[in-house]
Amino acid sequence: MTVWAGRILMFLATAHLVTTTALSHAHLSAFLQGDLWLPEHGLSDLSPELGAYWLTVGSFGLPLLLLGAVVVSTGRAGRTLPPYLGWGLVAWTLAGSLLLEPTPMILVLIPAGMLIAARRRAGDGTAAAPRVRA
Numbered sequence: 001m002t003v004w005a006g007r008i009l010m011f012l013a014t015a016h017l018v019t020t021t022a023l024s025h026a027h028l029s030a031f032l033q034g035d036l037w038l039p040e041h042g043l044s045d046l047s048p049e050l051g052a053y054w055l056t057v058g059s060f061g062l063p064l065l066l067l068g069a070v071v072v073s074t075g076r077a078g079r080t081l082p083p084y085l086g087w088g089l090v091a092w093t094l095a096g097s098l099l100l101e102p103t104p105m106i107l108v109l110i111p112a113g114m115l116i117a118a119r120r121r122a123g124d125g126t127a128a129a130p131r132v133r134a
Contacts, residue, residue: 010064012108014061086119093112096112
């Protein structure tokens with residue numbers, strides 16, 4: 001279950017990065033030209049270029065992809081993750097989803113629930129034995 005939770009996190013992160021990059025492609029040249037440095041109105045009044053940055057490079061996408069990879073490797077080693085990871089994802093997802101609707105962010109509840117369930121199962125002594133790779 002942990003491996004699948006990580007795979008789902010990686011899929012959601014990749015889908016986010018691909019989609020937002022496709023939607024923001026018109027602003028990507030501004031990233032390379034230095035237009036994001038010292039914005040005229042600061043960060044309180046986002047330009048379209050700054051908004052595109054926060055949707056792509058500055059978004060949660062890459063850290064979520066890396067977290068998913070760690071979750072997958074942990075699950076493949078037959079270990080579970082601490083419960084705060086699943087619950088932290090739940091809290092973050094609910095807060096983000098309450099602030100912005102509609103959002104696909106709510107889908108993060110699926111792997112978060114899987115991580116919580118995997119941890120509870122492991123706490124009951126019913127966790128799968130670690131796999132040995134040849």
